Each structure stands twice: as C-alpha cells, then as structure tokens.
Amino acid sequence: MRDILARPHVPALLVGTLVGRLPTAMAPLALLLAVRSAGGPVLLGAALAGLYGLASAVGQPLLGRLVDRTRLAPVAALAASVAFVAFTGLAVLDLATEPIAAGALAVLAGAATPPLEAGLRALWPRLVPDPAEQQVAYALDSVSQEIVFVAGPLAATALGQLISPAVALWACGVIGGCGAAVVATRPPACWAPVTRREVHWSGPLRSRGLLLLLAAMLCLGVSLGAFNVLALAVADLNGTGWLSGLLPAALSAGSVAGGILYTRSPWPLSLPRQLLAAAGGYAICVAPLLFTTVPQAAVAFSICPGLYLAPLLTCAFLLCDRLAPEGTATEAAAWLIAVIGVGQALGTAVAGRLAVHGTTAIATAVVLSAALTAAVLLPRADLLNITPNTPLEKSA
Helix, strand or coil: CHHHHCCCCHHHHHHHHHHHHHHHHHHHHHHHHHHHHCCCCHHHHHHHHHHHHHHHHHHHHHHHHHHHHCCHHHHHHHHHHHHHHHHHHHHHCCCCCCHHHHHHHHHHHHHCCCCHHHHHHHHHHHHCCCHHHHHHHHHHHHHHHHHHHHHHHHHHHHHHHHCCHHHHHHHHHHHHHHHHHHHHCCHHHHCCCCCCCCCCCCHHHHCHHHHHHHHHHHHHHHHHHHHHHHHHHHHHHHCCCCHHHHHHHHHHHHHHHHHHHHHHCCCCCCHHHHHHHHHHHHHHHHHHHHHCCCHHHHHHHHHHHHHHHHHHHHHHHHHHHHHCCCCCHHHHHHHHHHHHHHHHHHHHHHHHHHHHHCHHHHHHHHHHHHHHHHHHHHHHHHHHCCCCCCCHHHHC
16 A cells, blocks of 8 residues: 555545535535524435435546546536535525525535546546556545545534534535635646547446446445444444444444555455455344444444455446446446445435344344345346457447
8 A cells, every 4th residue: 555655646635525515514514513503404405415415426437438438537627616615505594484595505515526536536647657556545445535524424413513603514515626726736637538539328238237326336335324324323322323423433443444454455356356355244144233222232243344345346436347337437347336325325225214123134134134235146246348449349
C-alpha cells in the first residue's frame, strides 16, 4: 500500500474522493435531524433521506456515462456545484412546513452527487498499470472507504448538536465541493477517455458477466442494510444504545483488517474464484449472528464477516473493470456502487418490517442475503472469466 500511495496523484485523488463522499454518509442523518429540529414527523425525515439515497443511486450511472464521454473534472465540478445549491436550499428551508420543496431539493442533491468514487475506480488501471498492483490499489480504495461511513455520521451529529442541523446540511454541500475540487484539479481527472468509440445505449449493461456481478452485489447490499437494523435491534434488546454503533464499527474494523491481510498475502486463485471464496467466507461468517444476542459475542461475530468484506469488494471492482465493455468503465463502476446502495436501502426496509418478529428474523435476512451473494454467482461463474478490454460484441 505504501508503494501505491507513493505514486504521483494517488494521495490527492484518494483523499479528495474520501472528502467528497462524506456527504453521502452525512446527508441522511442531517436531514433527519433537521426535520426533527423543525418539529416535523420522523416519517418525513426518513422519506427525505430515502429520496436522497434513491436519487444518488439513479444519478451515479448517468453521471458515470457522462464521464466516459468527456472527462471526470468538468462533470465532478458541475455536479458538486448543483449539489451545493441544493444543500444550501435545504439548509434555509423550513423542511417541516414545505415538504414538497424539501423533497425536490433532496432529489436534486442526491442526483448531483459527484461520481468521485466511480471515477477513481475507473482511473486505477491507468494510475497503476501493473495488474498485481491494481489488486492492492483496489483493496486500498475499499479499505479507505470505511472512513466515510464512520466519519460521515459523526460529523453530521457533531454539527447538528453543537451548532444546528441547518449548518450540517450546508456543510454537506461545502465538504462535497471541497472534495470534488481536489479531485478535479488533479491532472488525471482531465485525462481524456482511452477510446471515444460509439457505445450502445445500454452501455455496460450489455455484458452478461457484469449483470451477474451486479445481481450478486445487490444481495450483498441487502445484507449490509439489514445488518444495520440488526445492530439497532440487538442494542434495544440489551438496553445498551452504544451497540447500535459498535456493531457496524466492528464490521468496518474487520473490513480494514481483512483488506490489509489481503494485500499482504494475495490469494492464489483466479479473480473470479477469489470473488466466490470471499462471498462464501462472508456468508459463513455472518451465520453465527443467528444464534447470539449477547453484546460481547455479537461484537466478535460482527468482526469476522468484515475480514472478507474488503476482499469481496476489491474483487468485485476489479472484475467490474474487466467485464465493462470498452469505453464504459466509469459507468460500470457507478452501476456497481448504485446497486450496493439500492440493496442497502432495500435491506434496511425489509429488516425494519421484520423487526416486530425479533432479532432472529432480522438476522435471518442478513444471513440469507449473504448466502444469496455467493449462490447467485456459483451457477454461472463462467460468465466472469472475461479478459480485460474484451470488445462488447464478444463479451455479450
């Protein structure tokens, strides 16, 4: 990882991407806090947060396609500017009395989320040409993303409690703009696409291998979304509110450790087999969550699946780049990010409905969706064996 970080432009691009992505973890909580502060119902705050997340999932592939046609820098700068205006509007608006305007601004802010994560992951093969080092680069990327999901909610809570929820919303626009500016001003963000050939309207979705990968990652997202609800349910059951944050933190800590181990001791398997092994390991390691609600055991059992999470995401994004038809790398990465996000939202909704049946029902959703991640891949794993830069007509 030190060798990768020593490469030109890599530290700035990585830090800029992490800073620019903080609003995606800050905004949902900031919206909830703002609605509550204005005296509005919790349901309205949840709806605004859901609209923001859904709009972001829809917008990322569209912005990714635009990056593939032009360059990352202008798209990131324009999107960040629009998002800043939308967040500023949310900050000055009375969300409780003007829900329609608030919903429209939440959709605009989400749809204009700069495609920094997808853009960086599409740039890795050009920043790090050696395939062996690319694996380390993607692992470093996956590990560092955990910072977003820890620092984002903490920043939103601190700003909302110490100053005001309106400031937290405005900060989402400022922080996102700063991160986008760091990325957009680096030379790689101005690199022209490798090819500018005509691409089918369906873009990367013509690749059957990529569709298979997206289906598996949707299931992974469901598992991760349901896991957050499980953490809350276990905390309520034990009367220990800190567990609701500690269990996701334990999963993130396991992911960081797993990513570091993965880069230091590469698995002696082909990339598709590594993906299958990581998916299977994750599914096996979440299974014990079915059988315990004891705080100490729940924390320990949350660390274990995290050990396979970073390798799983690393393999997924490496394969995504190889499976994407030529000229669609950014859009393909954006689709992968989007389906994980949609899966998380779906998992949260399903697990929330199951909460009335107890923690075992929620844990079942976590485990079944994790098992589906591997089960979806297994029957047609041959579709993942596509060489890099395979022409679209041969890969479809």
